[in-house]
Amino acid sequence: MDIESLYHIPNGTKNLAVLFPSVPWKDVEEYYVEVTNLEDEIQATTCNNVIRKSFQGTEGVRVYFLNGLGGIDAINFCQVEEEYETKSDSRESPLSVPLIKSQGGTTRFNVKTNETYRVTTPYATEGDMQWLKELLRSPAVWMEYKGTQGQPDDYLPIVLSDGKFITRKIGERHTYQFTVEYRLSNTNITIRT
Amino acid sequence: MPITAITVQPPSSTVHAAYRPIIFQVKAVSTFDTIQPPVVYCDIYLGSIYYKTLSKTLYMSSGEWQFDIQDAAQEYLRKYLAPNGGADIYPASLGMTKLFCRFRSSGINTNGFIIPEAIVPVQGTSSSVPIPGTGFESNTIFAVNATLQHEDNQNLAIHLNGYKSGIWSNSAFPLTHRPIRYSLNVGDNDYYPIAYVGVSPLKCLRLHYRFKGQSGYLSKTKCVDNSCPDVEPQMAMSFPDEDNLEIEFWWNEMPYYVTGMKIEYRLTGSTGDFDVLFKGPNDGGFSITIPRGRYDYYFTPIGNCQGGPKGQILNYGVTI
Numbered sequence: 001m002d003i004e005s006l007y008h009i010p011n012g013t014k015n016l017a018v019l020f021p022s023v024p025w026k027d028v029e030e031y032y033v034e035v036t037n038l039e040d041e042i043q044a045t046t047c048n049n050v051i052r053k054s055f056q057g058t059e060g061v062r063v064y065f066l067n068g069l070g071g072i073d074a075i076n077f078c079q080v081e082e083e084y085e086t087k088s089d090s091r092e093s094p095l096s097v098p099l100i101k102s103q104g105g106t107t108r109f110n111v112k113t114n115e116t117y118r119v120t121t122p123y124a125t126e127g128d129m130q131w132l133k134e135l136l137r138s139p140a141v142w143m144e145y146k147g148t149q150g151q152p153d154d155y156l157p158i159v160l161s162d163g164k165f166i167t168r169k170i171g172e173r174h175t176y177q178f179t180v181e182y183r184l185s186n187t188n189i190t191i192r193t
Numbered sequence: 194m195p196i197t198a199i200t201v202q203p204p205s206s207t208v209h210a211a212y213r214p215i216i217f218q219v220k221a222v223s224t225f226d227t228i229q230p231p232v233v234y235c236d237i238y239l240g241s242i243y244y245k246t247l248s249k250t251l252y253m254s255s256g257e258w259q260f261d262i263q264d265a266a267q268e269y270l271r272k273y274l275a276p277n278g279g280a281d282i283y284p285a286s287l288g289m290t291k292l293f294c295r296f297r298s299s300g301i302n303t304n305g306f307i308i309p310e311a312i313v314p315v316q317g318t319s320s321s322v323p324i325p326g327t328g329f330e331s332n333t334i335f336a337v338n339a340t341l342q343h344e345d346n347q348n349l350a351i352h353l354n355g356y357k358s359g360i361w362s363n364s365a366f367p368l369t370h371r372p373i374r375y376s377l378n379v380g381d382n383d384y385y386p387i388a389y390v391g392v393s394p395l396k397c398l399r400l401h402y403r404f405k406g407q408s409g410y411l412s413k414t415k416c417v418d419n420s421c422p423d424v425e426p427q428m429a430m431s432f433p434d435e436d437n438l439e440i441e442f443w444w445n446e447m448p449y450y451v452t453g454m455k456i457e458y459r460l461t462g463s464t465g466d467f468d469v470l471f472k473g474p475n476d477g478g479f480s481i482t483i484p485r486g487r488y489d490y491y492f493t494p495i496g497n498c499q500g501g502p503k504g505q506i507l508n509y510g511v512t513i
Binding site for chain 1: 362367
């Protein structure tokens with residue numbers, strides 16, 4: 001493989017905690033990472049990562065998206081509303097003779113269900129809003145999957161709903177409440193009969 | 194040479210957004226005379242491997258032939274999602290590619306057929322590897338799976354330089370517009386995407402961190418293994434006498450941080466010790482004389498990199 005490439009530098013505390021296990025991350029407020037080459041020359045420096053107190057302890061969701069430069073960015077949403085939507089068709093079966101009480105009548109088929117999430121972050125700044133336009137126009141978005149049943153953490157593909165978003169207000173421009181709606185890319189698998 | 198000049202091309206080793214025009218212009222004459230050729234071909238090589246050809250039958254009013262290769266770059270480049278919670282520097286080789294073009298002219302022969310100039314490359318298939326062709330070669334540049342908006346500086350490097358904070362080399366660029374102060378939570382998975390066009394491998398991460406209520410930063414460093422490059426060995430054999438084989442070795446060019454090449458060989462199926470040769474990193478082209486038989490050969494780069502054998506040729510020789 002060529003050395004010249006696109007690289008993903010570990011930058012989250014989850015990633016860095018593996019590389020730097022002795023750092024007490026709960027006491028850290030701000031950090032950044034420099035990347036050096038074989039000659040120990042600094043090649044790149046990440047942005048200043050700020051651990052937000054307001055995010056801690058909230059039942060949030062982390063949304064990842066393909067940004068306009070080919071990299072992956074992520075943002076935390078801390079208010080999550082979930083809707084469970086179902087759709088189906090129905091058919092009517094004739095009664096049997098002699099009558100079997102548990103059979104016949106109208107039944108559902110082609111049942112399709114999916115979760116729709118409405119998530120909000122009230123902490124976005126005006127600068128964040130310019131960056132978050134890339135989330136709104138991204139073709140590939142995922143939400144964090146916290147591994148259960150022995151599975152590792154992963155990403156679940158999601159589809160953002162189209163809409164109109166206020167990315168610059170007239171007044172009170174210091175913080176923005178940013179809300180997006182999305183559904184899972186894969187619908188639930190339903191049993192037939 | 195029927196391609197007489199490349200009049201417009203990106204400067205060598207520059208980075209370009211795949212979703213903006215990447216323009217090459219050439220001047221050409223027919224293979225058989227001095228008029229404009231019927232067709233000019235632009236063979237696109239991505240990562241030094243032949244990808245596809247663009248052909249044109251119409252030249253510009255200036256007499257130049259223009260090719261925009263952004264479509265090919267967009268087709269080839271892909272997104273990459275690093276593992277959730279991973280703790281390595283993850284390359285996304287399909288997120289950015291090295292790229293050059295080879296231009297070929299053509300001519301109409303006495304039977305009226307269009308004959309392309311030079312060696313025509315062949316695309317790879319599921320069962321065959323691509324075969325490179327020849328032609329007038331352009332500068333080598335880098336295409337990134339990136340867009341630029343209308344209001345952005347259309348020079349990708351200049352655009353990305355505006356998003357650098359802290360210390361950066363001229364060989365690296367941030368591939369994100371995220372804010373300079375980026376908020377996240379304890380336990381969050383995150384990666385910072387960069388484009389890197391340097392020749393020295395990325396080796397260490399230096400973490401600078403500040404505790405709550407303090408102003409000074411502490412730092413720690415963690416280095417990752419720099420895997421040695423793959424060796425693509427080639428060999429040729431000859432027979433100096435009835436009992437012996439003469440084997441000539443050569444291999445692909447090694448990067449600067451490889452300082453030697455260890456070559457081990459022994460008879461195929463043997464469990465005995467290897468015979469070992471130590472050579473310079475680019476000392477291919479030498480020969481050894483060994484008794485006739487079939488041998489296994491292993492090639493291990495030595496230097497500022499890690500890993501075992503990176504190339505091998507097994508069961509090579511003659512059966513006795």
